[in-house]
Amino acid sequence: xxxxxxxxxxxxxxxxxxxxxxxxxxxxxxxxxxxxxxxxxxxxxxxxxxxxxxxxxxxxxxxxxxxxxxxxxxxxxxxxxxxxxxxxxxxxxxxxxxxxxxxxxxxxxxxxxxxxxxxxxxxxxxxxxxxxxxxxxxxxxxxxxxxxxxxxxxxxxxxxxxxxxxxxxxxxxxxxxxxxxxxxxxxxxxxxxxxxxxxxxxxxxxxxxxxxxxxxxxxxxxxxxxxxxxxxxxxxxxxxxxxxxxxxxxxxxxxxxxxxxxxxxxxxxxxxxxxxxxxxxxxxxxxxxxxxxxxx
Amino acid sequence: xxxxxxxxxxxxxxxxxxxxxxxxxxxxxxxxxxxxxxxxxxxxxxxxxxxxxxxxxxxxxxxxxxxxxxxxxxxxxxxxxxxxxxxxxxxxxxxxxxxxxxxxxxxxxxxxxxxxxxxxxxxxxxxxxxxxxxxxxxxxxxxxxxxxxxxxxxxxxxxxxxxxxxxxxxxxxxxxxxxxxxxxxxxxxxxxxxxxxxxxxxxxxxxxxxxxxxxxxxxxxxxxxxxxxxxxxxxxxxxxxxxxxxxxxxxxxxxxxxxxxxxxxxxxxxxxxxxxxxxxxxxxxxxxxxxxxxxx
Numbered sequence: 001x002x003x004x005x006x007x008x009x010x011x012x013x014x015x016x017x018x019x020x021x022x023x024x025x026x027x028x029x030x031x032x033x034x035x036x037x038x039x040x041x042x043x044x045x046x047x048x049x050x051x052x053x054x055x056x057x058x059x060x061x062x063x064x065x066x067x068x069x070x071x072x073x074x075x076x077x078x079x080x081x082x083x084x085x086x087x088x089x090x091x092x093x094x095x096x097x098x099x100x101x102x103x104x105x106x107x108x109x110x111x112x113x114x115x116x117x118x119x120x121x122x123x124x125x126x127x128x129x130x131x132x133x134x135x136x137x138x139x140x141x142x143x144x145x146x147x148x149x150x151x152x153x154x155x156x157x158x159x160x161x162x163x164x165x166x167x168x169x170x171x172x173x174x175x176x177x178x179x180x181x182x183x184x185x186x187x188x189x190x191x192x193x194x195x196x197x198x199x200x201x202x203x204x205x206x207x208x209x210x211x212x213x214x215x216x217x218x219x220x221x222x223x224x225x226x227x228x229x230x231x232x233x234x235x236x237x238x239x240x241x242x243x244x245x246x247x248x249x250x251x252x253x254x255x256x257x258x259x260x261x262x263x264x265x266x267x268x269x270x271x272x273x274x275x276x277x278x279x280x281x282x283x284x285x286x287x288x289x290x291x292x293x294x295x296x
Numbered sequence: 297x298x299x300x301x302x303x304x305x306x307x308x309x310x311x312x313x314x315x316x317x318x319x320x321x322x323x324x325x326x327x328x329x330x331x332x333x334x335x336x337x338x339x340x341x342x343x344x345x346x347x348x349x350x351x352x353x354x355x356x357x358x359x360x361x362x363x364x365x366x367x368x369x370x371x372x373x374x375x376x377x378x379x380x381x382x383x384x385x386x387x388x389x390x391x392x393x394x395x396x397x398x399x400x401x402x403x404x405x406x407x408x409x410x411x412x413x414x415x416x417x418x419x420x421x422x423x424x425x426x427x428x429x430x431x432x433x434x435x436x437x438x439x440x441x442x443x444x445x446x447x448x449x450x451x452x453x454x455x456x457x458x459x460x461x462x463x464x465x466x467x468x469x470x471x472x473x474x475x476x477x478x479x480x481x482x483x484x485x486x487x488x489x490x491x492x493x494x495x496x497x498x499x500x501x502x503x504x505x506x507x508x509x510x511x512x513x514x515x516x517x518x519x520x521x522x523x524x525x526x527x528x529x530x531x532x533x534x535x536x537x538x539x540x541x542x543x544x545x546x547x548x549x550x551x552x553x554x555x556x557x558x559x560x561x562x563x564x565x566x567x568x569x570x571x572x573x574x575x576x577x578x579x580x581x582x583x584x585x586x587x588x589x590x591x592x
Contacts, residue, residue: 266585279535279570282556289561291564
């Protein structure tokens, strides 16, 4: 099967459909790129595109999309609940099929250089593409959002971009990088006591000593205590291990797992790994799946 | 996605590759039909083809394959370890994607009529396509194999075929029908005591009061007690329920499951159902899987 890369750009427009359509149109000009999903949130005033394409098709498509967004979105007038620093706020490349992370890093560098040089937009490389440790986390790069970055970019050497000028126009700055596929996963507990969810989130998340590729929060959702997670590398910290750890921690509070929930799109492998683990299906091979044979 | 039917014809030739190739060639003449797999067993002297195609492509392709096999395989001289009554021994149609069982029954009837009328080969309809209860099970239709059927077909009204003449030529007879996708699944126990595997097989299989769509045997394989199964409808008796029932029965003998094993090709849904059950992933939808979106 041909190699495939996913790209999940976030644009700072979630209300004016004509602008979202114009950005989509810029992508559609590249026929090798497929738009799997566009989700727009008016409160966040932000749209998340899910694109999939052979590796060499994504950089020109994203260049055109970023150019279009820069011409239509003015960060001086942008308001929304979600943190942001640019018209095209963040562009992660994600390996999907027969692709190494290193290739996604190279795509991020190529795109970053073109956006910086040709569009004059400051670019920060993040996650696997980061050029310094304090740029691995998106939240650190976006510190203070557009408004603070605008004030600091010219004078604070720590905020000097990886590509493009050290000055912010109305298109703001763009964060570009490479990361493993992210799985957004929620676990509902058999209690409405949100403190239990918070305790469990603390126990399992990386930030507090838990599993390496787990980000977690305890929330109250639909009247149930919920452990809300981003699993940032399901190959290394698989879904089933996280669910079973939550089950054990919950039992310590005398509660159980009521149900779980997947948000968005998940690579098939994440669920096949869970099936094989629970079923003790050793030596399982994805070619044993009829649909995979058909897709060959 | 376009509807797809699987067809798993068994031919009574597992040694002479030129004959197997000739049958494959007859199928390849129909470009809409994909040959996913051909497995030939010299001891059984039998070859199993796995074909997948849109529904309307399979009947003409299988007609040509049966005609080719009839011209090249002489049942008078066929010897092999596996029970058989014809050159083309059995032809099940299996719904794979967006297809009802009723359509597969109709395909079996169409093919059966053409084979009976145009090739003069007696045809028995089985499983979901059976016209009487004593023809649901393949083993009942094949009783006494080619040699006994040849003696009885003209005189025993119970052996009158559904299509074609009540007389057996050197191509023998063919069993055609429709069935749910079959999953061949083995469970290895943490013991070499085959009696435990036999007791468990008896407990879980339909024939002795167990789960409806489970056929099971206790064997010794690779030095381990093994419960060897055919799961004949994984939608109604899912893999995870069978594995967990075996786990419980094994615990009663003080043993556990060492590992499990899938034989051949499995529909994706069977493993996704297991993942969703163990993970308590309610409201799961196959469209949440990236690869399924890509295949749309």
